[in-house]
Amino acid sequence: MTVDVTVVGGGISGLACARAVRDAGGSVRVIDRGRRPGGRLASRTIEGRPVDLGASYFVVGDDPGFQRVTADWEARGIARPWTDTFSAIDADGAETRKTGPMRWAAPGGLRSLALDLADGLDIESERAVESVAPFRVDGADAGEVVLAMPEPQARRLVDGIPVRPQEWEPVIAVALRWEERRWPADLHGAFVNGDPDVAFVADDGDRRGDGAPVLVVHTTGERAARHLDDPDAAIAPVTAATRGLLRIDVEPVATYAHRWTFARPVRTTGEPFFRSPGLSMCGDAWGESAAVRTAWASGDALGRALAAS
Template identity: 75%
Template sequence: MTVDVTVVGGGISGLACARAIRDAGRSVRVLDRGRRVGGRLSSHTIDGRVVDLGASYVVVGEAERFGHVVADWEERGLARAWTDTFAVIGSDGARSPKPGPMRWAAPLGLRSLALDLADGLDVVSGRVVERVEPFRVDGEDAGEVVLAMPSPQAARLVGEVPGGQQEWEPVIAVVVRWDERQWDADLHGAFAEGDADVSFLADDGDRRGDGAPVLVAHTTAERARRHLDDPEGAIAPVLAATRRLLRIDVEPVSAHAHRWTFARPARATGEPFFRSAGLSVCGDAWGDSAAVRTAWASGDALGRLLSAS
């Protein structure tokens, strides 16, 4: 059955696009190569516990429409206000607070938010797309086609990416678990300023609200590039940096690594999305800054435009 729109990619931008189209009464199908939707809203079960490995949190900012979505998630217990203050740890070990907007987290892991967006949509999981062109996916009629994915991945499907290809940076997320908490109770998360190995540390137990003694360290792009073929090789330098930054003397119980080859765009386009007849693009590179709210807003705006056209 031909649908009005086929969205390729089941991350938050693709799901937001599909929901906007469905809510407008148009038919839409989402094709996702993963076993479950979510993209970089990724939560994996490690040592019997769900851990957030992709996006670290959600910020609403001035995205009013997204704010209504987050408020609904909070009302239904899917999202929780986490913190408005992180720490900044300098190269000399000095620590200072960094106030900012409220960061939101998910008790069941951030993927649960993507699963909620997907509820009621026609989603085909485990669908590996080989070729995309205007109005067609793998040679079959597909209505309007939306690519909701990083541009290097889109390039594999279309050759020349509509709207231009952006540069993307890799990240390796290292999950480290101790028997008990080894860091200050007020350390929700920390930016590592000038560190060669670690860019951000998140207290996953604090973030999720269950108090588990689990940290998730996100590498710098340079450290990640060295280990794209061997993510586990990043564990030792990242663990050493984490223990040094937080002054932890105790060896952890376990450590696991997850590679994100295309974790974040090096810079955003400033445009909300790319639109052309039969083939459009949305995602977190299409906005003012790379963020979960940017991805949602990009997909939602494109979906509403396609529905009206």
């Protein structure tokens, strides 16, 4: 049976779009190539605990809809305020503390938020879509089609998609575990300036709230681009750089690397979404700034627009 809307991509923007359509009374299905929905809200279970390997945190911002969603997550204990203070570390190790907006995290890993959004939706997982056209997915009737994914991935599925090409930056996320904590308890997270290998470090035990001695390090785009074919090759230089920056005197006991070919858009469109008859797009590249809240708002706004039409 043909549905009103088919969303291709089970990240937060696609799920927000699908929920908006469903909540307005429309029929919708989500197709995702992953085993579980989540997209870049990715957590992987490593040695028995979820580790956030995609988005590092989220900021609520001033969108009333996302504020309501976050308040509900907090009330049910699946999201929590994490910290408003990060460090800034220079390549020579000099550190300063900077206060900003409250960053939020999830005790069960950020993927748990995507799974919550997915609850009750019609989702077809582990399906790789091969082609998309207005109102059609893989040659079959699909209603209004939404591509909730980075533009370079969408362009692989659609001939002549009428949007401007977007540039995206890669990242390799490297999880490092020690037997015990080897860094200050108030580190939280750190932006790294001027290092060729490391751009951001997050204390995963601190943001998850379980105190696990695990760091997740995001590479620079330049380091990631060198290792997209072999992400594990980034582990050694990233580990060495992290140990130097944080003055850790022993090697980690376990490591893991995950590749994100399209981690974040270099710039955003400023538009909330792309809409054309039978084929639309949403995601974090379609707002004012690339962020989790942007992805949710883009999907939610597109879903409401589709439902209204």
